[in-house]
Amino acid sequence: SYSGKSVKRLYDDKFVTGRSTYVDDLKINALYAAFVRSNYAHAVIKRVHKEDALKMSGVVTVYTGEELNRVIKEGIGPWTTYIDPRPWKIPKWRFAQGEVKYAGEPVAVVLATDKYRARDAAEAITVDYEPVDAVVSMEEAKKDKVLVHKELGTNYGYKNDFVAGNPEKALESADHRKKVEIGNRRLIPSPMEPRGIVASYDGSNLSVWYSTQIPHFARAEFSRIFGIPQSRIRVVMPDVGGGFGSKAHIIPEELAVIASSMMLGKPVRWTATRTEEMMATNSRHNVFRGEIGFNNDGTLVAINGTLEVELGAYLTYTEGIQPTIIPLMIPGPYRVRDLKIESRAIYTNTIPITMYRGASRPEATFIIERLMSTVADELKLDDVTVRERNLVREDQMPYTNPFGLKYDTGDYLTLLREGVKILEYNSMKEWARKEREKGKRVGVGLAYYLEICGFGPWEYAETRVTEDGGVIVAIGGTPHGQGTETAIAQLVADELQVPIERVKVIWGDSDAIPAGTGTYGSRTVSIAGSAAVTASRQVLEKMRRVAARAMKADVEEIEYKNGEFVHKREGKKMRWEEVSRLGYSGKEPGLSASVTLEGDVTFPYGIHMAIVEVDEYGMARVKEYRAYDDIGRVINPALAEGQIHGGGTQAVGQALYELAVINENGQLAVTYADYYVPTAVESPKFKSYFAEKYHPSPYLTKTKGVGEAALIVGPAVIVRALEDATGGKFDFTPVIPEEILK
Numbered sequence: 077s078y079s080g081k082s083v084k085r086l087y088d089d090k091f092v093t094g095r096s097t098y099v100d101d102l103k104i105n106a107l108y109a110a111f112v113r114s115n116y117a118h119a120v121i122k123r124v125h126k127e128d129a130l131k132m133s134g135v136v137t138v139y140t141g142e143e144l145n146r147v148i149k150e151g152i153g154p155w156t157t158y159i160d161p162r163p164w165k166i167p168k169w170r171f172a173q174g175e176v177k178y179a180g181e182p183v184a185v186v187l188a189t190d191k192y193r194a195r196d197a198a199e200a201i202t203v204d205y206e207p208v209d210a211v212v213s214m215e216e217a218k219k220d221k222v223l224v225h226k227e228l229g230t231n232y233g234y235k236n237d238f239v240a241g242n243p244e245k246a247l248e249s250a251d252h253r254k255k256v257e258i259g260n261r262r263l264i265p266s267p268m269e270p271r272g273i274v275a276s277y278d279g280s281n282l283s284v285w286y287s288t289q290i291p292h293f294a295r296a297e298f299s300r301i302f303g304i305p306q307s308r309i310r311v312v313m314p315d316v317g318g319g320f321g322s323k324a325h326i327i328p329e330e331l332a333v334i335a336s337s338m339m340l341g342k343p344v345r346w347t348a349t350r351t352e353e354m355m356a357t358n359s360r361h362n363v364f365r366g367e368i369g370f371n372n373d374g375t376l377v378a379i380n381g382t383l384e385v386e387l388g389a390y391l392t393y394t395e396g397i398q399p400t401i402i403p404l405m406i407p408g409p410y411r412v413r414d415l416k417i418e419s420r421a422i423y424t425n426t427i428p429i430t431m432y433r434g435a436s437r438p439e440a441t442f443i444i445e446r447l448m449s450t451v452a453d454e455l456k457l458d459d460v461t462v463r464e465r466n467l468v469r470e471d472q473m474p475y476t477n478p479f480g481l482k483y484d485t486g487d488y489l490t491l492l493r494e495g496v497k498i499l500e501y502n503s504m505k506e507w508a509r510k511e512r513e514k515g516k517r518v519g520v521g522l523a524y525y526l527e528i529c530g531f532g533p534w535e536y537a538e539t540r541v542t543e544d545g546g547v548i549v550a551i552g553g554t555p556h557g558q559g560t561e562t563a564i565a566q567l568v569a570d571e572l573q574v575p576i577e578r579v580k581v582i583w584g585d586s587d588a589i590p591a592g593t594g595t596y597g598s599r600t601v602s603i604a605g606s607a608a609v610t611a612s613r614q615v616l617e618k619m620r621r622v623a624a625r626a627m628k629a630d631v632e633e634i635e636y637k638n639g640e641f642v643h644k645r646e647g648k649k650m651r652w653e654e655v656s657r658l659g660y661s662g663k664e665p666g667l668s669a670s671v672t673l674e675g676d677v678t679f680p681y682g683i684h685m686a687i688v689e690v691d692e693y694g695m696a697r698v699k700e701y702r703a704y705d706d707i708g709r710v711i712n713p714a715l716a717e718g719q720i721h722g723g724g725t726q727a728v729g730q731a732l733y734e735l736a737v738i739n740e741n742g743q744l745a746v747t748y749a750d751y752y753v754p755t756a757v758e759s760p761k762f763k764s765y766f767a768e769k770y771h772p773s774p775y776l777t778k779t780k781g782v783g784e785a786a787l788i789v790g791p792a793v794i795v796r797a798l799e800d801a802t803g804g805k806f807d808f809t810p811v812i813p814e815e816i817l818k
């Protein structure tokens with residue numbers, strides 16, 4: 077069988093030889109779009125001077141919000157798959173018209189015959205602005221003195237209290253109380269391929285080639301926004317150079333490209349420059365302030381605090397999940413049941429914030445793991461002991477957390493104990509202590525995580541057997557770097573007992589795959605994989621029927637094994653290829669089956685450890701990163717490990733290097749010269765292990781997700797190791813050299 081083995085990624089030849097096709101590589105005779113952007117965080121647009129640009133050679137036209145919004149009928153909405161819009165205050169978000177709300181917001185789009193002409197012309201456009209009061213920090217925005225959106229009457233987009241038990245009483249009776257402040261500062265998503273889109277409206281149908289994680293959702297949204305039926309929209313996702321969540325929402329630039337194509341009746345394209353990519357979306361700014369109560373034995377008994385999540389100027393599709401999922405997951409794998417989290421989301425005149433790198437789970441994990449370490453420090457207990465005393469016990473499983481989430485399967489305590497051994501935590505800790513005695517600044521830290529992932533509500537898959545016995549599997553999931561397609565081919569090849577070379581997995585074209593939800597929340601191998609296995613079973617049933625008819629037998633008499641349909645009574649046999657050819661004889665119902673499979677969340681967990689070294693300039697390096705995870709059944713260990721490596725490297729960035737500075741004028745004040753995304757040079761040496769005695773998810777595949785594991789727990793792990801190395805206390809990411817040296 078293929079599952080459980082490190083089968084090589086199936087479609088990588090083109091990537092390693094530079095023949096892949098990203099949106100920008102598509103050869104389409106299209107006009108190029110370039111954007112004029114606001115330097116002001118908040119201003120009234122008085123006049124856009126298009127005249128000079130329009131005279132330039134190759135320039136076809138210039139549009140502003142007045143023209144574009146005639147076509148962009150509806151605003152960008154919340155992600156109603158996961159967000160209940162009712163507690164929200166949501167401003168209408170279309171292309172800027174009359175007013176800009178953040179520095180970097182597009183004000184006009186130039187359409188020209190090539191990208192250089194388009195960009196030159198965009199530079200030739202001047203805009204008369206009348207600056208108005210802006211509010212560029214959460215602290216200011218909370219006062220509600222200056223409003224980002226007057227019509228909302230407040231900067232609070234969301235207010236909701238998550239209460240369980242009686243936190244006040246639990247605080248009163250706890251042996252100790254302690255005030256805490258924990259948070260993450262702003263990040264910039266930096267996918268290898270920046271955003272890109274080509275839109276072609278031919279008078280009746282709209283085709284969009286799009287660097288996205290959510291082609292079908294995008295189709296539905298384009299349909300709603302532009303008033304075109306979904307059947308007349310095709311969204312194609314070519315090769316996508318990563319996203320980590322940041323390509324699961326739609327931005328006004330992309331709507332402008334589509335609107336321009338509709339108005340001109342010509343294909344229009346745009347690929348973000350790196351600078352534009354930085355201004356298109358930011359991510360992850362939040363602070364938790366509150367108080368905890370804990371007892372002498374190290375048990376955490378109460379959490380009471382306020383969570384503030386910055387939204388930027390608008391509510392992106394995906395950011396809306398943050399103020400609900402973060403509180404729900406703050407209890408993590410621990411037994412604490414008396415909590416109050418006042419959850420708030422706040423608009424500011426800054427670049428809109430989106431989910432990225434495991435949205436909500438890294439924040440919740442950072443908060444609860446910092447709390448565990450705080451308890452350890454206060455009581456002079458070690459990190460492992462404190463976690464041992466707080467973890468949910470196996471006999472409590474399935475465990476319903478204080479906010480009602482049902483943790484499916486796991487044995488958290490056993491994994492902790494095994495992990496401490498496998499990762500050699502105690503000996504590494506001792507080694508680091510000795511190194512420090514010699515004057516080196518090295519430290520070892522660990523953290524535990526429980527992740528919610530594998531999100532439903534459903535996913536689509538179709539299995540089709542071709543005339544010659546090949547297998548095409550169409551999935552609604554949309555791998556964009558993970559390699560999930562290879563794992564799904566493994567699952568299907570096992571289910572059908574055919575060589576994997578025969579199986580092709582396709583995705584990301586809404587005309588070829590009628591439905592889909594997308595790839596995010598580490599859901600794809602579980603939900604799309606289970607859908608593909610289900611569809612494959614159904615096709616196999618059809619083939620048994622075909623074989624039965626051909627061999628004049630009852631279906632029950634036909635057994636399928638290793639590519640042969642056997643008539644159990646008579647011993648007659650038919651080969652897979654014969655049956656598939658018969659399936660196309662014109663007398664049979666065809667050899668395909670499609671399913672939309674319902675699914676639910678699942679909860680992987682694990683313990684990770686890091687070894688950090690700090691130099692005399694306060695530059696910290698993660699030398700080693702070790703992980704021990706229970707992700708249910710592992711379909712492809714190499715792919716799963718690869719995810720730990722990628723996630724762990726990004727955790728290094730978030731913990732130590734990546735800080736998106738917004739200046740007092742609300743402008744992004746970093747470039748990639750000082751916004752430091754870790755490369756291979758900064759990535760640690762990895763050791764990654766998966767629990768052999770795993771706890772399966774309820775999915776057919778028995779899998780839980782791993783796509784975000786290391787970036788969910790990594791920041792807490794690395795910060796803890798940094799504390800060990802320096803003796804400092806750090807509650808905000810990233811911990812930059814200035815703070816380390818303090």
Ligand code: MCN
Binds near residue numbers: 318319432600781782
């Ligand atoms: N896998 C496995 N066994 C399991 C679970 C997973 O072998 N029990 C393998 C899968 O086959 C797949 C990979 O691990 O190759 C991740 O699978 P899964 O956890 O199901 O996650 P998804 O396929 O749904 O991918 C989404 C996840 C998310 S949410 C982010 S964010 C992220 C991540 O994947 N973005 C990525 N990893 C990324 N990797 C790359 N290269 N690029 C991104 O944008």
Ligand code: MO
Binds near residue numbers: 432434435597598
């Ligand atoms: Mo994600």
